Amino acid sequence: MLIGELANRSDVPAKTIRYYEELGVLPPPRRTAGGYRDYDDTAVDRLGFVRAAQAAGLTLAQIRDVIALREGGIAPCSHVVALLNEKAEVVADQIASLRALQRELERLHEQARGIDPADCDPRSVCEVLAPRPGPVVRAAKE
Amino acid sequence: MLIGELANRSDVPAKTIRYYEELGVLPPPRRTAGGYRDYDDTAVDRLGFVRAAQAAGLTLAQIRDVIALREGGIAPCSHVVALLNEKAEVVADQIASLRALQRELERLHEQARGIDPADCDPRSVCEVLAPRPGPVVRAAKE
DNA sequence: CTTGACCTTCCACTGTGCTGGAACCCTTAC
DNA sequence: GTAAGGGTTCCAGCACAGTGGAAGGTCAAG
Incomplete structure (x- = not known):
């Protein structure tokens, strides 16, 4: 099957499929006489796994490594479990930061209630955002 | 004061200060005869606001817009409140996605318990990650 | 023989907030 | 005069997962 059909069947854009190949997430398929990529059904499974x-x-880099293990003949299960645990920690941290930010936003909302724009000192730009309490919390990333 | 002193006093790297100027978050200061940036104390306040x-x-773009309002003589308070509300919504969504991801990770953890690597069909790469239920949840971004 | 759909490669760009480095100028002390 | 320690500009790149577009090759139908 050509890349367009694979794209349809897997619901992954052809552009992305080529990108995955470049990253090593998808093995390079054989080519037709004309140089077109020619996939078999396992490519559909593979894209399903990636999703x-x-x-x-x-991340795609992690996925690539998992696939590399499998292609190297090693069942990647325990590696995958470790990745999942790692990810679970990261997610927990992200949730914690976002919750802190949520609290900060609530505080600012409260604070805004008590402010008359006319009282606002232009030097602070806007007192609604006046910094106050303890450790500054940066917005969570990723 | 020169940029280095401002950097020390505000705890923002000189490089970042120049970057903020480029973005319009910090007004271009006057220059010394030698071409050095020469800041007054309001720059310290401004950087405090940015933080x-x-x-x-x-985002810095939003901060820039807030500052532009203030420089245009308009108290940006109501605009800021709107931004904060917007942000609160985004944060709530992000937390919801992360929690969904957390549940998915728990599910996979459970699932992994019942899997013997030897049973794993190489076609699926690793059954620990076998897709299962309904709508696919992408990891939260930002 | 040409049109059109499909495929190929390659390079650049997106958003976000910086950071690093090169090459060069200014100021002060010695 | 020269060295150190500021400062200046501009260009490049980071992570991340793609996306857009140009220039061109392939293949089947009309």
């Missing part, structure tokens, strides 16, 4: 792994929050 | 606004999760 499942992304849904679990793995 | 507070970042702590509330605003």
Whole structure:
């Protein structure tokens, strides 16, 4: 099957499929006489795996490594479990930061209630955002 | 004061200060005869505001716009409140996605318990990540 | 023989907030 | 005069997962 059909069947854009190949997430398929990529059905399974792994929050680099283990003849299960645990920690941290930010936003909301724009000292730009309490919390990333 | 002193006093790297100027977050200061940036004390306040606004999760572009209002003689308070509300919504969504991801990770953890690597069909790469239920949840971004 | 759909490669760009480095100028002390 | 320690500009790149577009090759139908 050509790349367009694979794209349709897997619901992954052809452009992305080529990108995955470049990253090593998808093995280079054989080519037709004309130089077109020619996939077999396992490519559909593979893309399904990639989607499942992304849904679990793995990066393409991690997914590539998992696949490399499998291609090297090693069942990657324990490696995958370790990745999932790692990810679970990261997610917990992210949730914690976001919750802290949520609290900060609530505080600012409260604070805004008590402010008359006319009282606002232009030097502070806007007192609604006046910094106050303890450790500064940066917005969570990723 | 020169940029280095401002950097020390505000705890923002000189490089970052120049970057903020380029973005329009900091007004271009006057220059010394030798071409050095020469700041007054208001620059320290301004950087304090930027940090507070970042702590509330605003982007530099949003911060720039808030500052532009203030420089245009308009008290930006109501605009800021709107931004904070917007941000609060985004944060709530992010927390929801991360929690969904957390549940998915727990599910996979459970699932992994019942799997013997030897049973794993290489076609699926690793059954620990076998997709299962309904809507696929992508990892939260930002 | 040409049109159109499909495929190929390659390079650049997106958003976000910086950071690093090169090559060069200014100021002060020695 | 020269060295150190500021400062200046501009260009490049980081992570991340793609996306857009140009220039061109392949293949089947009309």
